Amino acid sequence: xAECGRKALSLxxxxxxxxxxxxxxxxxxxxxxxxxxxxxxxxxxxxxxxxNYIAEAGEQExxxxxxxxxxxxxxxxxxxxxxxxxxxxxxxSSGPPGSLTRSQAEEEGWTETLQDVTVPxxxxxxxxxxxxxxxxxxxxxFQLFVPDNCIQNMVTQTNMYAKKFQERFGSEExxxxxxxxxxxxxxxxxxxTSVHRCESVLSxxxxxxxxxxxxxxxxxxxxxxxILKYFHIxxxxxxxxSNQGLYKIQPFLDSLQQSFSCTFRPSQTQVLHEPLIxxxxxxxxxxxxxxxxxxxxxxxxxxxxxxxxxxFICQISVHLKEGQGADGLATLKNKPQLHSLVAKQLCQNISxxxxxxxxxxxxxxxxxxxxxxxxxxxxxxxxxxxxxxCTGLPQSMLVCSxxxxxxxxxxxxxxxxxxLISWYNKGHFRFITNAYSPTKEGVIIKRKSxxxxxxxxxxxxxAHLSYICKYDDKYSKYFIFHKPNKTWQQVFWxxxxxxxxxxxxxxxxxxxxxxxxxxxxxxxxxxxxxxxxLDDCSPTQ
Numbered sequence: 001x002a003e004c005g006r007k008a009l010s011l012x013x014x015x016x017x018x019x020x021x022x023x024x025x026x027x028x029x030x031x032x033x034x035x036x037x038x039x040x041x042x043x044x045x046x047x048x049x050x051x052n053y054i055a056e057a058g059e060q061e062x063x064x065x066x067x068x069x070x071x072x073x074x075x076x077x078x079x080x081x082x083x084x085x086x087x088x089x090x091x092x093s094s095g096p097p098g099s100l101t102r103s104q105a106e107e108e109g110w111t112e113t114l115q116d117v118t119v120p121x122x123x124x125x126x127x128x129x130x131x132x133x134x135x136x137x138x139x140x141x142f143q144l145f146v147p148d149n150c151i152q153n154m155v156t157q158t159n160m161y162a163k164k165f166q167e168r169f170g171s172e173e174x175x176x177x178x179x180x181x182x183x184x185x186x187x188x189x190x191x192x193t194s195v196h197r198c199e200s201v202l203s204x205x206x207x208x209x210x211x212x213x214x215x216x217x218x219x220x221x222x223x224x225x226x227i228l229k230y231f232h233i234x235x236x237x238x239x240x241x242s243n244q245g246l247y248k249i250q251p252f253l254d255s256l257q258q259s260f261s262c263t264f265r266p267s268q269t270q271v272l273h274e275p276l277i278x279x280x281x282x283x284x285x286x287x288x289x290x291x292x293x294x295x296x297x298x299x300x301x302x303x304x305x306x307x308x309x310x311x312f313i314c315q316i317s318v319h320l321k322e323g324q325g326a327d328g329l330a331t332l333k334n335k336p337q338l339h340s341l342v343a344k345q346l347c348q349n350i351s352x353x354x355x356x357x358x359x360x361x362x363x364x365x366x367x368x369x370x371x372x373x374x375x376x377x378x379x380x381x382x383x384x385x386x387x388x389x390c391t392g393l394p395q396s397m398l399v400c401s402x403x404x405x406x407x408x409x410x411x412x413x414x415x416x417x418x419x420l421i422s423w424y425n426k427g428h429f430r431f432i433t434n435a436y437s438p439t440k441e442g443v444i445i446k447r448k449s450x451x452x453x454x455x456x457x458x459x460x461x462x463a464h465l466s467y468i469c470k471y472d473d474k475y476s477k478y479f480i481f482h483k484p485n486k487t488w489q490q491v492f493w494x495x496x497x498x499x500x501x502x503x504x505x506x507x508x509x510x511x512x513x514x515x516x517x518x519x520x521x522x523x524x525x526x527x528x529x530x531x532x533x534l535d536d537c538s539p540t541q
Contacts, residue, residue, distance in 0.1 A: 095398045098391030105394035109415045117417050117437040119378050122268035123353045129263055134511040138523050139530035141503035145259045155183050161235035178227050185219050186227050188531030193481035195524040201482045218532045245320045248488040266307035266314045269464050271358045272346055274303055299487045305346040308464040312505045313498050317345045336389040339363045351375035356435045358464055365389035378435035380457050397422050408453040412438040423458050433457040
């Protein structure tokens with residue numbers, strides 16, 4: 001028992017350390033302090049296996065142990081090279097697959113002669129599309145994304161499924177068709193697990209620590225369980241058209257995506273990444289080893305395009321990790337091919353607007369960035385010789401020189417308007433960009449070392465991505481703890497969490513925030529009470 005307590009405390013300290021470190025802007029490139037030196041959640045290896053590329057951009061010498069969620073590899077201390085190639089001089093070491101020798105690079109147009117690069121003005125207005133009144137409620141903002149007609153469709157499909165199920169397996173005593181009011185309450189109960197950090201939605205009706213008598217009286221546990229049993233977005237597989245594995249959730253995702261696009265226009269700078277899904281600190285400290293093993297079996301990946309100025313998630317892309325459909329990874333030959341496809345899907349609505357996109361190593365590639373540049377989409381991406389597609393890049397920029405590098409030292413080569421940057425800060429960090437001029441200098445401000453010179457693209461990457469780090473902590477306030485076994489339901493509740501987060505962002509940018517000034521927790525609690533149609537909708541203190 002004591003051992004379990006020590007383990008939980010250790011995990012809690014690690015989680016707290018990670019979230020505290022995210023508040024420090026210079027953490028993007030290491031020196032996060034003593035409190036995060038052994039943090040299993042904060043991978044600072046430049047070539048980490050983690051998909052959280054914010055954490056990947058860190059000191060490569062730092063080692064990590066006691067890891068149970070991600071298992072990042074220790075970064076190459078000498079340089080970033082992959083395959084079986086050994087370190088050494090640029091001329092004597094082979095680079096990653098697809099990279100170019102010095103003569104090939106010259107033939108392809110790579111040069112050390114630098115030229116200035118400018119990005120045209122953004123061709124889009126920025127901010128909420130619809131002006132919400134000062135009297136707008138939390139439910140009003142939420143229903144910008146999950147309107148009444150969407151809830152009514154859940155009612156219809158749930159009742160259809162219940163009828164068909166009972167025709168086949170026998171009627172269920174006490175069942176009656178669900179109503180729209182009950183469906184709202186059903187959503188409210190599940191969403192409450194994020195507000196009150198409830199270990200299970202059924203704990204609401206228990207007598208334990210997570211019980212919540214203030215909302216439990218709105219619906220009996222028996223009725224809730226019946227609705228949960230039959231709950232559906234699409235009751236039956238369509239007879240024609242798509243037979244994809246996500247058919248049970250796809251209409252809702254399409255509706256949600258359209259509402260994201262219609263309610264908010266992002267800033268010029270945006271990020272493509274996989275948001276944290278299962279890293280809520282409270283969950284990590286309370287779950288059992290069995291829970292952790294179950295969570296690792298998540299059968300889908302979710303990518304987003306996110307505004308770096310507000311944290312608003314503009315677009316989502318869901319892919320199944322197994323399956324033969326067009327939405328399954330079995331249709332793709334390798335991860336770079338998947339990530340390139342995901343990036344194109346996420347950016348299909350921003351072509352021609354001069355947006356600037358930041359990407360992590362799994363997406364960053366010369367081919368993709370060149371294709372985006374033809375669509376007036378400018379890019380700045382962190383490059384990894386292990387995780388990135390290095391096709392068409394000079395080997396001399398991807399392997400270490402025999403001469404030790406100085407901290408803050410950088411090398412740049414250009415091909416047209418595209419720059420390949422190698423910057424050293426206790427480890428090599430490489431970037432591809434056509435969004436920032438290689439002739440302009442920036443600076444990374446370190447708590448311990450002062451100012452470290454760097455190309456402007458590196459400073460921009462650190463500045464924009466550090467905001468997303470902080471946003472991850474805020475987003476965790478709306479993690480829905482209810483974790484069903486069915487993949488489509490997991491996707492549904494995760495997308496609901498994203499919708500609530502976007503609703504709060506719009507609330508903070510509206511006149512309604514000036515009236516009530518609800519915190520994230522208060523906004524979530526108010527939303528639950530309004531969905532449950534409780535008379536007193538004031539958030540409890």
